[in-house]
Amino acid sequence: MTDAIECTYCGSDVRRHDPVFVAELEAGERVPAGAFCNYACLSSHIDAAGLTTGASCEWRPE
Template sequence: MSTTVSTPDADETCAYCGSRIFDHDPICVRDCDDGCGSPTYFCNYACLSAHVDENDLTAGNACEWSPGE
């Protein structure tokens, strides 16, 4: 599987708050459990964190780590 890296448009907006991502500290996220689909852009880590919390995206993932396993 390969992923193409590209720079988003200058007017790309945050998936969470709608702000222009390049006015802040942008983050690109892909769901690689679903075929590495289209990237989703967030203007900063706060918006990404809020999106993750509101959509319960940590349930069943690697949030619990046991070094002995």
């Protein structure tokens, strides 16, 4: 039995790297949304999944 935590993007064991853990809010509670080897895997996952398409923190047309 292994205690490996798989990277959401590449499948490697995140504990062998510099891991980044992501959480989302559901009903006001934080829930795990992914584990990544490092920011490179997180960034690649964001790009591959198109997570920034149509997203913005705040935008005001001037």
